[in-house]
């Protein structure tokens with residue numbers, strides 16, 4: 221089935237979507253990079269151009285290769301372009317209503333063979349699939365940030381995802397130079413079910429005055445060989461995203477061990493969202 225995939229539409233040209241488009245075009249696929257407005261698509265396309273230019277400077281890519289990759293990416297602001305896609309990878313805002321609305325529209329626009337994938341960090345694939353008439357062709361493809369660097373793609377099988385679709389997406393992930401690892405559709409999947417409680421617990425340690433944020437980060441870096449401390453990592457991911465995922469775990473499992481730390485809630489309420497807002501646990505210039 222994977223040989224049928226020639227054109228990939230990436231919906232949402234933000235941090236993740238632009239990275240996914242870059243990697244797909246690099247692997248030789250035709251890419252349609254879509255967002256709601258021209259300026260958003262241009263920003264995503266510009267980020268890809270900059271990334272590739274840096275690779276040329278470092279000698280990892282020739283100018284000709286860079287141009288060839290860019291020539292495989294077309295931009296789009298009309299969802300109707302989904303008619304051309306063999307696979308759609310959705311990377312819009314982490315909001316169930318927005319994703320359901322999009323998948324329902326894509327289901328009407330895209331040809332019957334098109335696979336619909338979501339890059340969601342935590343939302344149930346089975347629930348997203350339920351708004352379509354092709355739940356067996358809906359799957360999770362959870363890329364890691366930054367996409368061009370990180371090897372893992374967590375592949376999430378919804379309750380109704382077919383074996384053929386799973387195998388096709390697994391094969392395609394390898395063609396994109398990534399390593400697919402499979403898991404079933406439960407809150408937080410594997411990556412965020414393991415990572416987020418650790419981050420939340422690190423924030424509890426600061427909240428309870430057990431250690432400073434710097435000490436918590438140093439202990440995990442020097443003692444556990446983590447490349448980045450959990451408090452810094454939370455700032456990089458975005459504290460709002462961390463809180464959102466903890467809430468998904470808490471609600472999804474109904475287990476108090478996933479309760480979000482009050483300090484995390486307070487920072488998000490204050491608008492201290494981490495690196496992207498200039499301040500989280502640390503201050504960014």
Ligand SMILES: NC(=O)c1ccc[n+]([C@@H]2O[C@H](COP(=O)([O-])OP(=O)(O)OC[C@H]3O[C@@H](n4cnc5c(N)ncnc54)[C@H](O)[C@@H]3O)[C@@H](O)[C@H]2O)c1
Pocket residue numbers: 231232233234235236237254255256260311312313314315318322339340341342362363364365457
């Ligand atoms: N940031 C991370 O570290 C990370 C890692 C893995 C997965 N994710 C997931 O990837 C998705 C995107 O995250 P991001 O960090 O790239 O966000 P982002 O805010 O950088 O980008 C989202 C983009 O989607 C666009 N968009 C929103 N609604 C849309 C719609 N209806 N149609 C078309 N475009 C729309 C926005 O204009 C924006 O450009 C989320 O589901 C997130 O949970 C994020």
